[in-house]
Amino acid sequence: MKSTAGTSTRAGQRRDRSPRNYPRLTHPLVRGSKDGPLRRASWEEALSLAAGGFRRVREESGPDAFGMFSCARATNEMNYVAQKFTRVVMGTNNVDSCNRTCHAPSVAGLTAALGSGGGTSSYEEVEHADLIVMWGSNARFAHPIFFHHVLKGIRNGARMYAVDPRRTSTAEWAESWLGPNVGTDIPLAHAVGREIIHAGLANRAFIERATEGFEEYAAEVEPWTLTVAAKVTGVPAEAIRSLAHAYATAERAQLCWTLGITEHHNGTDNVRALINLALLTGHVGRYGSGLQPLRGQNNVQGGGDMGAIPNRLPGFQDILSPATREKFETAWGAAIQPRYGLNLTDMFEAMESGALRAVYCIGENPAQSEADSGQAVERMRQLDHLVVQDIFLTKTAELADVVLPATAAWCETDGTTTNSERRVQRVRKAVHPPGEAREDIDILCDLAGRLGHDWKFEDSEAVWDELRSISPDHWGMTYGRLEEHQGIQWPCPSTERIEPGYLHGRLWEPDPGRRLPRAVFGPVKHDPPVDVTDEDYPLRLTTGRRLDSYNTGVQSGSFASPLRRGEYVELCPEDAGRYGVAVGETVRISSRRGTVTAPVWIDPGLRPGLAFMTMHFPDEVDTNQLTIEANCPIAGTAEFKASAIRIEKLP
Numbered sequence: 279m280k281s282t283a284g285t286s287t288r289a290g291q292r293r294d295r296s297p298r299n300y301p302r303l304t305h306p307l308v309r310g311s312k313d314g315p316l317r318r319a320s321w322e323e324a325l326s327l328a329a330g331g332f333r334r335v336r337e338e339s340g341p342d343a344f345g346m347f348s349c350a351r352a353t354n355e356m357n358y359v360a361q362k363f364t365r366v367v368m369g370t371n372n373v374d375s376c377n378r379t380c381h382a383p384s385v386a387g388l389t390a391a392l393g394s395g396g397g398t399s400s401y402e403e404v405e406h407a408d409l410i411v412m413w414g415s416n417a418r419f420a421h422p423i424f425f426h427h428v429l430k431g432i433r434n435g436a437r438m439y440a441v442d443p444r445r446t447s448t449a450e451w452a453e454s455w456l457g458p459n460v461g462t463d464i465p466l467a468h469a470v471g472r473e474i475i476h477a478g479l480a481n482r483a484f485i486e487r488a489t490e491g492f493e494e495y496a497a498e499v500e501p502w503t504l505t506v507a508a509k510v511t512g513v514p515a516e517a518i519r520s521l522a523h524a525y526a527t528a529e530r531a532q533l534c535w536t537l538g539i540t541e542h543h544n545g546t547d548n549v550r551a552l553i554n555l556a557l558l559t560g561h562v563g564r565y566g567s568g569l570q571p572l573r574g575q576n577n578v579q580g581g582g583d584m585g586a587i588p589n590r591l592p593g594f595q596d597i598l599s600p601a602t603r604e605k606f607e608t609a610w611g612a613a614i615q616p617r618y619g620l621n622l623t624d625m626f627e628a629m630e631s632g633a634l635r636a637v638y639c640i641g642e643n644p645a646q647s648e649a650d651s652g653q654a655v656e657r658m659r660q661l662d663h664l665v666v667q668d669i670f671l672t673k674t675a676e677l678a679d680v681v682l683p684a685t686a687a688w689c690e691t692d693g694t695t696t697n698s699e700r701r702v703q704r705v706r707k708a709v710h711p712p713g714e715a716r717e718d719i720d721i722l723c724d725l726a727g728r729l730g731h732d733w734k735f736e737d738s739e740a741v742w743d744e745l746r747s748i749s750p751d752h753w754g755m756t757y758g759r760l761e762e763h764q765g766i767q768w769p770c771p772s773t774e775r776i777e778p779g780y781l782h783g784r785l786w787e788p789d790p791g792r793r794l795p796r797a798v799f800g801p802v803k804h805d806p807p808v809d810v811t812d813e814d815y816p817l818r819l820t821t822g823r824r825l826d827s828y829n830t831g832v833q834s835g836s837f838a839s840p841l842r843r844g845e846y847v848e849l850c851p852e853d854a855g856r857y858g859v860a861v862g863e864t865v866r867i868s869s870r871r872g873t874v875t876a877p878v879w880i881d882p883g884l885r886p887g888l889a890f891m892t893m894h895f896p897d898e899v900d901t902n903q904l905t906i907e908a909n910c911p912i913a914g915t916a917e918f919k920a921s922a923i924r925i926e927k928l929p
Contacts, residue, residue, distance in 0.1 A: 303683035304713025329728035331663030341369035348586035349641025353693030357584035371619025378622035382913035384571035387549030399568030400779035409528035414538020416446035445883035467551035469507030479526035484560035488785035491799035498801035530566030550800035563785035580696030588619035593749030623914035651902035807920035808908035815922035845899035872903030
C-alpha cells in the first residue's frame with residue numbers, strides 16, 4: 279500500500295460527510311517537529327525516538343508522568359506485555375483501556391458485590407433460561423452473536439422483557455417493553471425490588487445463607503412504590519409489577535445489560551441496583567440464572583484479566599495486597615508501586631494539568647471515542663510525547679509524534695482472547711501483515727530493550743505461559759487444552775478438570791460457620807443526569823450502536839453497503855413534526871459543549887423529547903462533541919447516554 283509519508287498533519291475537523299478511508303499503516307511514521315507533518319521513517323529511527331521520549335519524560339518528571347492506553351481488540355498476550363511494560367519498564371500503574379469507556383462500572387459493581395468482575399454465566403445458559411431481561415441493551419444490533427443465543431432461548435420457551443428508553447429492534451422480540459426515562463434505571467430497579475419484597479417473593483433462604491446488607495437495601499427501596507416509580511420513570515406501574523413478579527418467580531432468569539446501564543455518571547450504582555435484584559431472588563450462582571454484562575469488543579474482558587487496568591495485576595489480583603505484589607515482583611524482578619494508577623479518565627485530567635506528559639496508545643482511538651472529544655484532542659495535543667501503535671492512521675495517530683504499524687489481532691498474529699462469558703479462545707495467524715508492520719509484542723519488547731530490559735519471548739505461547747504461572751484463574755489453560763476444548767472459561771486453576779461455566783456456586787453451599795465469602799447488597803440512591811434539559815436544551819440525547827457499523831468507524835466507516843446511511847439524528851415523529859423537519863433534512867444539533875450538523879431520521883420507537891445518535895461516523899458527524907464529560911466517581915466512565923441538546927432547522 280502507499281505510504282502516508284508527507285501527507286499527515288495534526289488532526290482537524292472534517293467538514294464534508296463523505297466516508298473517510300483510513301489507510302492501513304505499512305511503515306513507521308515520525309514527526310520532524312511538533313507542528314510539522316508525519317513522514318515515513320525506518321524502524322530504527324521510530325523506535326529510537328519513541329524510547330528516547332519515554333526516557334526523557336521519566337527522567338524529568340518521574341514514572342507517573344507516563345500513561346499506557348492498551349487495546350481491547352488485541353490479544354491477551356499483547357495486553358499482558360503492555361501492562362508489564364508499564365509497570366516494569368516505566369515504573370507506574372498508569373495503564374487502562376476502553377473498558378473504562380464502557381464496562382468499568384460492571385467490573386466495579388460485580389467485584390464489590392460478588393468478589394469477581396466477570397459475568398457470572400455462560401452464553402449457553404441463556405438458551406435454557408425461563409426469563410431473559412435485557413436492560414439497557416439493544417443486543418440484536420450491538421451483540422448479534424449473543425442475541426442468537428437469546429433467540430434460541432425464546433424458541434425454547436423463555437419469556438423476554440426489554441428495558442430501554444428506546445423501543446429497539448431487540449424489544450420487538452420481547453413479551454414486554456419497559457421504556458424508562460433516561461437516567462431513571464435505579465428508581466425502576468428499586469421499585470422492582472420493593473414489589474418483590476412486599477409480594478413475599480424474595481428468596482429469604484438464599485438471602486440469609488448467602489448475602490449481607492439486606493436490611494439496608496430493603497430500607498433504601500422502601501420509598502419506591504409502584505406509583506412513585508411510575509411518575510419518575512415514565513413506566514406504567516403495572517408493567518413494573520409484571521417484571522418484578524416474572525423475575526422473582528422464574529426458575530432460571532438471566533439479567534443482561536450493556537452501555538445503557540454503564541455509560542452514566544452513576545454507572546456503578548446502576549450496576550449495583552441490578553445485582554441487588556439477583557441477590558434478592560437467588561438468580562446467581564447456579565446454572566441458568568446469572569448476570570451478564572455484554573462486552574462490545576472481542577477482548578474487553580481479556581484486557582482487564584491481563585492487568586491492563588490501573589488497580590489490578592493479571593488475574594484481577596489487587597495491587598494493594600503485599601503478598602500479591604511480592605509474588606509479581608519475584609516473577610518480574612522489579613518493584614511494583616503499592617498504589618493504584620490513573621485510569622483513562624484520570625489520565626486525561628492529568629494531561630490538562632501537565633502531570634501526564636507521555637502516552638503510549640496501542641490500538642485505541644480516544645480522539646474520537648472520548649466524551650467531549652474536542653476537549654480530548656486538545657489535551658492530547660498538550661502532551662510532550664505521544665506514541666501510537668495501530669493498524670490504521672486514526673485521528674489519534676494523526677496527533678502522534680511517532681506512529682508504529684502493528685498487526686491485526688484476529689488474522690495476523692497468534693494468541694488468545696477472552697469474550698464476555700470469560701471464555702479464553704485461541705486466535706491464529708492466517709496472513710502476513712502488509713509492508714513493514716510488526717507484531718505488537720515484538721514492538722513492545724524492542725522498546726523495553728532500548729529502555730534497559732532484555733525481554734525475549736519465543737512466541738505468544740511463551741507469554742501465555744508466563745501469565746499462567748502468576749494467575750491462578752488461568753493456570754490450567756495451556757494452549758494444548760484450549761485447542762482440545764475449543765476454549766475454556768476462567769477460573770481454571772487445574773490442568774486436571776474444567777470448572778462449571780457459571781460463577782459463585784459457593785453461594786448455594788451450606789455454610790453453618792459463615793466462613794464462605796458472602797454476596798453484598800449495595801444500597802444506592804437515585805441521581806438524575808448531570809446535563810439537565812431546559813428551555814435552551816429541551817431534548818435528551820442518548821447514544822448507542824448500530825448493527826452495520828463498529829466503534830469510531832475506522833474499520834467499518836468507509837465500506838460500501840446498502841445498509842450504510844452514515845450518521846444521522848433520530849427523532850420521533852412528534853418531534854420531527856414539531857420542528858418541521860423531514861427524513862434526510864439536515865439540522866443543527868447543539869449541546870452545552872459543541873455543535874454538529876446531521877440529517878434527520880424518523881424512528882417511531884422513540885418517545886417525544888428523546889433523540890438518538892451513534893459514535894460510528896465521527897469524521898462525518900462527531901457526536902462526541904456533544905456528550906458530557908461527567909464521570910462515574912467509582913469507575914471513571916463518562917455519561918455518554920444523557921446529554922441535553924437542542925435541534926435547529928437550517929435556513
